[in-house]
Amino acid sequence: MSLRPLIAGNWKMNGRLAEVAPYAATLARLSGGRSCDLLVCPPAPLAAAMAAALEGSGIAVGGQDCHTAAKGAHTGDVAAEQLADVGCSHVIVGHSERRTDHGETDLVVRAKAEAALNAGLVPIVCVGETLAQRKAGQAAAVVRAQFDGSVPRSGAYVLAYEPVWAIGTGLTPSSQEIAEMHATLRSLAGAAVRLLYGGSVKPSNAVEILAIADVDGALVGGASLKAEEFWAIAEAVGP
Ligand code: PGA
Numbered sequence: 001m002s003l004r005p006l007i008a009g010n011w012k013m014n015g016r017l018a019e020v021a022p023y024a025a026t027l028a029r030l031s032g033g034r035s036c037d038l039l040v041c042p043p044a045p046l047a048a049a050m051a052a053a054l055e056g057s058g059i060a061v062g063g064q065d066c067h068t069a070a071k072g073a074h075t076g077d078v079a080a081e082q083l084a085d086v087g088c089s090h091v092i093v094g095h096s097e098r099r100t101d102h103g104e105t106d107l108v109v110r111a112k113a114e115a116a117l118n119a120g121l122v123p124i125v126c127v128g129e130t131l132a133q134r135k136a137g138q139a140a141a142v143v144r145a146q147f148d149g150s151v152p153r154s155g156a157y158v159l160a161y162e163p164v165w166a167i168g169t170g171l172t173p174s175s176q177e178i179a180e181m182h183a184t185l186r187s188l189a190g191a192a193v194r195l196l197y198g199g200s201v202k203p204s205n206a207v208e209i210l211a212i213a214d215v216d217g218a219l220v221g222g223a224s225l226k227a228e229e230f231w232a233i234a235e236a237v238g239p
Contacts (some may be wrong), residue, residue: 001067002191003192003194003216004035004036004037004153004216005035005036005037005128005210005216005217005237006036006037006038006039006158006160006194006196006216006217007036007037007038007193007217007220007230007233007234008038008039008041008062008090008092008103008124008160008196008217008218008219008220008224009038009039009041009217009220009221009224009230009238010041010042010064010092010198010219010220010221010224011040011041011042011043011064011097011224012043012044012064012097012221013043014225015042015043015046015047015225015234017045017046017049019052019195020042020046020049020050021026021049021053022227023040023053023227024040024050024053024057024059024227025053025056025104026227026228027040027054027059027227027230027231028054028057028059028232030034030227030228030231031057031231031234034234034236034237035119035238035239036217036234036237037060037217038058038059038060038135038234039059039060039061039062039089039090039217039223040054040060040061040062040230041061041062041063041064041091041092042061042077043064044064044083044178045062047063047083047086047087047088048086048087049121050087051086051088052087054095054217055087057171059136060087060089060090061087061088061089061090061119062083062089062090062091062092062121062122062124063078063080063083063088063090063091063092064091064092064095065078065091065092065093065095065098065112066078066079066080066083066093066112066116066119066121066145067079067080067112067115067116068108068111068112068114068115069115069204070115070118070119072142079115080112080115080116080118080121081119083119083121084119084121085118085156088117088121089121089122090116090122090124090158091112091121091122091123091124092123092124092126092148092219093109093113093116093123093124093125093150094106094109094112094113094125094127094146094150095126095162096126096128096162096167097167098116100164105149106145106146106148106149106150107149108151108152109125109149109150109222110149110151110152111214113125113150113151113152113157114152114155117152117156117157118157122156122158123152123157123158124157124158124159124160124196124219125150125151125152125157125158125159125160126162126198126219127143127146127147127150127158127160127161127162127165127185128143128161128162128164128166128167128198129143129164130142130161130164130165130190131163131164131165132166132206134163136184139163139237140180140181140184143161143181143185144184144188145183147159147185147188147189147201148188151189156192156193157193158194158195158196159185159189159193159194159195159196160195160196160197160198160212160216160219161178161181161182161185161196161197161198162197162198162199162219163196163199165199166199166200167198167199167200167221168200168221168222169199169200170200171199171200172199172200172201172205172209173199175208175209175212177213177216178197178209178212178215179213181199182195182212182214182215183213183214183215185214188213194216194217195214195215195216195217196215196217196218196219197209197214197215197217197218197219197220198218198219198220200222201219201220201223201224201233201234202223202229202233203216203229203236205216206232206236207236210236210238212239217237218233221232222223
């Protein structure tokens with residue numbers, strides 16, 4: 001890996017306030033001599049507490065989504081600036097659960113990525129094919145189209161390849177399949193963009209996945225909920 005690896009945890013709609021301080025303390029203690037960047041993305045109501053609990057640890061905090069607008073009449077949504085205000089440095093945009101549950105299109109995802117950049121956040125833009133698309137031989141074309149439509153037109157971002165069928169299922173693509181998709185994304189995104197793999201990353205497969213060419217880190221869902229397990233994945237980056 002030529003870029004410093006980034007291991008990002010996505011808590012999704014899990015976690016309670018009482019869990020934040022013990023989690024942060026454990027993660028900070030375990031990761032003292034780390035050779036990667038660490039990022040925790042809790043649900044928005046917990047972001048401020050997480051940022052406070054991780055202060056001084058060098059571990060970053062991110063949101064899981066933001067609105068396309070800086071403010072306004074959008075009940076229930078969160079603005080990128082509000083995430084920045086409470087100590088977030090990153091925000092995930094275009095996660096497949098957002099694309100599926102909320103009908104987010106590439107156009108919307110790009111607008112969210114650009115709203116994040118305007119607020120001083122680094123967007124983590126997610127792309128990935130469904131199982132039907134992979135079986136039909138369309139995985140590369142689908143991901144390429146999502147890339148073309150979703151990444152910000154300028155500014156620094158992180159790209160996450162998350163095959164929809166691997167998220168939360170325990171299934172992962174073969175190393176060869178990950179390598180092929182990441183090579184495609186590298187050619188599209190360039191040398192400076194960190195390319196994360198996401199989808200059922202766990203301590204038992206992290207060494208193999210993180211060793212694949214053009215994999216600069218991982219976006220971890222379920223296995224990020226326990227600090228020890230999340231750290232076991234980050235440790236797989238090696239010294
Ligand atoms: P998972 O989720 O690790 O639970 O498969 C990954 C993600 O959705 O970011």
